[in-house]
Amino acid sequence: MSLPIAVLVSGSGSNLQSIIDRIEQGVLDAEIKLVISNKARAFGIERAKKHNIPYKVLLHTEFRSREDFDQAMVDAITEAGVGEDGLVVMAGFMRIVTPVFLSAFANRVINIHPALLPSFPGVDGQGDAADYGVKIAGCTVHFVEEKMDHGPVIIQAAVPCQAGEDGNELSPRILKMEHRIFPQAIQWYAEGRLKVNDRHVDLRVSGKRCAGQPKADLEPSTYALVWPPLEEGF
Structure with missing residues (x-):
């Protein structure tokens, strides 16, 4: 169903x-x-x-x-x-x-945020990260609490941030991973595999194969680290 x-x-x-x-x-x-x-x-x-x-x-x-x-x-x-x-x-x-x-x-509301929480909460996470000069940026899917961008983390993806980039230049790289991790998180919820213990979200293991990480080369647009790993189809 x-x-x-x-x-x-x-x-x-x-x-x-x-x-x-x-x-x-x-x-x-x-x-x-x-x-x-x-x-x-x-x-x-x-x-x-x-x-x-x-x-x-x-x-x-x-x-x-x-x-x-x-x-x-x-x-x-x-x-x-x-x-x-x-x-x-x-x-x-x-x-x-x-x-x-x-x-x-x-416990039935989830959100996608364009930064690696708890760093850079708020309306311009990617811009704040770029302005700060981080080397690793990314995105987070989390359960929603009353405090903004604060709920337990389900999955995160990290991408490189190039020196001198602003939020507009960084955003497409982050958005590409948002489009992968958000549906994955929803599927895990649909399968009843997520369990929240205080601030920790446990993912029940299944027999599904992992999709693997993007190739670890030096091209920022193709490199990312996702955890927990994406499964096939995502």
């Missing part, structure tokens, strides 16, 4: 597209029941339309409080069929959710 998921977006929805692609390829056992955007012109909505996925625009500016907005999202997601057996996926959703939302989907 496919995992019912709701996907929250605010922008282009490229991570949404990576999820859609893996579902259509038959390697991700999930069904997107609803896409929600807090911005009417988010291209993620166009992606949902193209693939005949139900969507809803909820403009946060039309609500009196964050809590009222979050309750509206909870109601929409529940009505779409994402119940206690489902997962909420924040794919470039640029809002901090409140306890109203997190209590409704306790």
Whole structure:
């Protein structure tokens, strides 16, 4: 049985597209029941339309409080069929959710962040990392807590950061890995293989073959380290 998921977006929805692609390829056992955007012109909505996925625009500016907005999202997601057996996926959703939302989907909300948490939380993780002059940047999939970019880590991918690069130059390299690790994390959840122990996320071993790491050469666009390892299809 496919995992019912709701996907929250605010922008282009490229991570949404990576999820859609893996579902259509038959390697991700999930069904997107609803896409929600807090911005009417988010291209993620166009992606949902193209693939005949139900969507809803909820403009946060039309609500009196964050809590009222979050309750509206909870109601929409529940009505779409994402119940206690489902997962909420924040794919470039640029809002901090409140306890109203997190209590409704306790331990069932995950997020993708373009930095190696706990370093460089916030809205411009890749830009902050580049400005700092790090040699290794990357991305993180984690469970969502009330504190921004703080929940238990599921999977991370590390990529090289070249001297003098800014966030715009670094971002495509990170995004390439986001599109791989995010669907993988969702699949692990769908298979019931993730267990959270305090801040540690344990991944139950399966018989699936690992896809292997990208070739360890000196070309930054092809090099990455992912842990836990990606499995075939991701």
